[in-house]
Amino acid sequence: MNTKTSVLVSESSIGDTLRDLLGKLLENGEIDSVFALRETRQKGRYCYSLITDPTLIREALPFHPVMPVQGARALSEMTITEPFGRPVAALLRPCEIRAFVENVKQSQGSLENIFIISCTCPGVIPASKLLGEDREDVLANHGGNIRNACRTCTGFIPGPQADMTVLLASDEPHDGTVIYLNTDRAVEIAGKLDSLSRETGKPAAELTSGISEAREKSLKDLMRDIPAPADGLQSLVSLFAACIGCRGCREACPLCSCVLCDYETARTLHSPELVRSEAKRKGSVRVPAGTLQFQLGRLMHISPSCTACGQCSDVCPVDIPVSDIFIRAANLVQESLDYAPGRDTDDTPPMATYLEKELLDITD
Amino acid sequence: MNSIIVDFLEKALVSDYVSSVLVPSGGPDNTFPWTLISDVSALAMAEPVPPVMYVQGAKALASFTQSMTEGKLLAVMRPCEARAAVELSKLEQIDLDNIILLTMDCPGAVPLKEYRRDAGIQPDISIPETIRPLCRQCTEFTSAGDLCLAMHGGLREVLPLTPAGQELLDSLGMKAEPDTSAWIEWASSLKAEREAVSTENRKSLKKAYSGLEGLVEVFSGCISCRSCRTVCPICYCRLCFIDMKDRRCPASAHLENSRSSGAARVMSGTLLFHIGRMAHMSLSCVSCGMCEDACPSDIPVGRLVSMVSAGTTAVFNYSAGSDPEDPLPLNTFRLEELHEYED
Ligand code: SF4
Ligand code: SF4
Ligand code: SF4
Ligand code: SF4
Ligand code: SF4
Numbered sequence: 001m002n003t004k005t006s007v008l009v010s011e012s013s014i015g016d017t018l019r020d021l022l023g024k025l026l027e028n029g030e031i032d033s034v035f036a037l038r039e040t041r042q043k044g045r046y047c048y049s050l051i052t053d054p055t056l057i058r059e060a061l062p063f064h065p066v067m068p069v070q071g072a073r074a075l076s077e078m079t080i081t082e083p084f085g086r087p088v089a090a091l092l093r094p095c096e097i098r099a100f101v102e103n104v105k106q107s108q109g110s111l112e113n114i115f116i117i118s119c120t121c122p123g124v125i126p127a128s129k130l131l132g133e134d135r136e137d138v139l140a141n142h143g144g145n146i147r148n149a150c151r152t153c154t155g156f157i158p159g160p161q162a163d164m165t166v167l168l169a170s171d172e173p174h175d176g177t178v179i180y181l182n183t184d185r186a187v188e189i190a191g192k193l194d195s196l197s198r199e200t201g202k203p204a205a206e207l208t209s210g211i212s213e214a215r216e217k218s219l220k221d222l223m224r225d226i227p228a229p230a231d232g233l234q235s236l237v238s239l240f241a242a243c244i245g246c247r248g249c250r251e252a253c254p255l256c257s258c259v260l261c262d263y264e265t266a267r268t269l270h271s272p273e274l275v276r277s278e279a280k281r282k283g284s285v286r287v288p289a290g291t292l293q294f295q296l297g298r299l300m301h302i303s304p305s306c307t308a309c310g311q312c313s314d315v316c317p318v319d320i321p322v323s324d325i326f327i328r329a330a331n332l333v334q335e336s337l338d339y340a341p342g343r344d345t346d347d348t349p350p351m352a353t354y355l356e357k358e359l360l361d362i363t364d
Numbered sequence: 365m366n367s368i369i370v371d372f373l374e375k376a377l378v379s380d381y382v383s384s385v386l387v388p389s390g391g392p393d394n395t396f397p398w399t400l401i402s403d404v405s406a407l408a409m410a411e412p413v414p415p416v417m418y419v420q421g422a423k424a425l426a427s428f429t430q431s432m433t434e435g436k437l438l439a440v441m442r443p444c445e446a447r448a449a450v451e452l453s454k455l456e457q458i459d460l461d462n463i464i465l466l467t468m469d470c471p472g473a474v475p476l477k478e479y480r481r482d483a484g485i486q487p488d489i490s491i492p493e494t495i496r497p498l499c500r501q502c503t504e505f506t507s508a509g510d511l512c513l514a515m516h517g518g519l520r521e522v523l524p525l526t527p528a529g530q531e532l533l534d535s536l537g538m539k540a541e542p543d544t545s546a547w548i549e550w551a552s553s554l555k556a557e558r559e560a561v562s563t564e565n566r567k568s569l570k571k572a573y574s575g576l577e578g579l580v581e582v583f584s585g586c587i588s589c590r591s592c593r594t595v596c597p598i599c600y601c602r603l604c605f606i607d608m609k610d611r612r613c614p615a616s617a618h619l620e621n622s623r624s625s626g627a628a629r630v631m632s633g634t635l636l637f638h639i640g641r642m643a644h645m646s647l648s649c650v651s652c653g654m655c656e657d658a659c660p661s662d663i664p665v666g667r668l669v670s671m672v673s674a675g676t677t678a679v680f681n682y683s684a685g686s687d688p689e690d691p692l693p694l695n696t697f698r699l700e701e702l703h704e705y706e707d
Contacts, residue, residue: 050618081614084615
């Protein structure tokens with residue numbers, strides 16, 4: 001059965017259609033809760049919420065163009081110790097799904113009972129751009145304001161883990177709502193929603209080839225323009241010159257899940273004696289030491305699984321293009337490892353492959 | 365101001381009374397990294413009072429001074445940074461024994477994000493809009509540490525504040541005994557002005573975000589990046605209470621929360637984190653504003669901690685960083701407790 005091109009359509013807007021759909025699913029007990037964005041009590045500030053009351057679904061903002069917290073990070077927090085016991089519908093962007101799949105592979109969460117509704121993603125606006133009074137204008141000019149990471153994102157069509165995909169970004173503007181039913185579960189659920197009509201449609205890839213081309217081109221530009229460690233340390237030193245060491249990039253990254261970062265351990269921290277003797281030897285040293293060590297170390301740890309979400313750049317208070325640097329390195333590393341984060345739950349992460357091999361070596 | 369300090373540092377370094385100097389230097393891209401200098405020629409790059417605060421000076425100092433055995437270090441920093449250094453010495457993170465702290469009449473610092481957008485902005489003590497909200501209400505803008513460069517009341521003079529400071533001046537043969545009355549007058553009148561501003565600001569902050577409901581509102585935009593904690597000189601815990609395993613909030617707990625109100629915020633622990641941090645910081649917060657500068661969500665987190673701190677320190681009759689001999693209230697308890705067990 002080719003479910004890929006089986007779609008639900010509605011004349012109403014995407015937000016209304018989804019809220020209606022989610023409300024019904026909550027009411028008829030098909031799902032138990034909804035994981036979606038809401039605006040907080042302060043204008044222009046958003047948070048992920050777990051909604052259980054069908055009447056509060058009206059507050060959900062499906063695919064509002066902002067990512068206050070990477071969705072995978074929030075889902076991981078909830079499912080690291082136990083999976084959801086009853087079905088939850090999670091509205092996630094493609095990079096959030098990829099990151100969560102990586103979390104699951106690294107035992108940092110569970111996909112059990114999570115019904116994923118995703119979208120062909122037009123990108124999100126940096127959260128800081130929505131803090132000002134001009135937020136309506138910023139939202140209106142969505143395309144001109146999206147993150148760098150989104151501009152270069154070629155993975156904007158969700159992977160096989162998405163049960164439903166809403167056609168959000170498309171080459172031709174379209175009225176109403178088109179929802180792809182990607183899995184049997186989605187088809188089953190769709191069967192219970194009589195207000196939406198079933199049709200067959202063109203695959204999402206066909207309707208977004210223009211966007212895909214533009215993104216490929218931006219990614220190529222990024223690969224050309226952004227320095228990598230191999231280009232020599234100097235360019236990285238100046239890129240990270242303004243780094244205040246807040247580690248927000250690490251805290252926000254859905255893949256940095258170490259409880260104690262390697263770059264805060266006795267192994268990597270510079271001893272006071274070393275710092276002082278270096279100052280004596282060289283005449284002067286920058287303190288606190290280890291800014292670049294942290295960045296390069298994180299780059300090494302994360303580049304095999306970086307899902308190019310851009311969250312790290314988003315939180316950086318001094319606007320260092322952190323994700324540009326990570327995305328460039330990730331592209332090179334992932335290509336050489338033939339690894340695509342989030343592609344398949346059964347793909348073994350590169351590190352784990354080595355681990356297995358090591359075990360075999362020892363048992364031989 | 366910069367050149368007077370650089371001259372002073374040079375004299376001190378050449379004299380061999382101090383063997384190294386900690387001072388911000390001009391870096392690439394309008395940055396001012398802290399540099400530990402032992403060679404006089406490296407002073408050429410020194411920018412002792414940069415327009416912004418990238419890294420809190422006490423944090424930089426603590427990264428290499430847990431124990432100080434060889435030689436004296438002269439560190440130049442803003443008053444709030446020097447006060448944080450004093451706090452950190454009480455918390456056994458800095459060994460101040462061989463460290464001399466030089467401060468100045470602080471002009472304040474430009475908000476970091478504004479400065480990154482426009483590096484032309486310079487802090488001007490007489491134009492509050494050019495400096496950070498916490499600087500505008502800062503009442504301890506001068507005379508911290510062992511020595512202070514006075515730049516007002518007709519002075520351009522390094523004044524000793526402690527015996528250690530006096531000893532350095534003596535060894536450099538700097539004997540001037542200037543008339544400080546006009547400077548003291550300047551400082552007390554600015555202090556009075558700032559005290560009024562700070563009382564007013566704290567009042568309106570309290571009013572705007574009163575009680576638990578108010579805190580929920582003000583922190584609703586918090587994205588849990590924990591930058592405020594990481595950049596705070598006083599938050600030195602290796603493992604923060606909020607990251608302990610039993611604080612993990614599983615799906616079932618989130619669902620329970622959600623059922624009670626219909627919808628619950630995910631990324632739990634935001635409020636617990638902030639209230640906990642306020643409690644931990646409230647005795648030692650030096651109101652330096654670094655946390656607020658780092659917050660990507662523009663939450664007035666420094667003003668809030670500082671407000672809570674003003675209350676707590678009043679209760680304990682304690683003032684963060686002002687006197688190295690004044691023990692931290694909790695440390696006193698600790699000692700008393702020890703003695704109780706001895707009895
Ligand atoms: S490194 Fe940055 S872009 Fe990559 S997954 Fe982490 S937050 Fe996203
Ligand atoms: S978020 Fe920016 S300033 Fe903070 S540690 Fe990362 S790169 Fe440095
Ligand atoms: S809070 Fe501002 S004005 Fe006060 S000492 Fe610090 S930098 Fe100077
Ligand atoms: S809580 Fe904020 S204002 Fe207070 S000492 Fe820490 S960084 Fe400075
Ligand atoms: S820096 Fe701001 S957003 Fe980050 S944890 Fe602190 S208050 Fe929240």
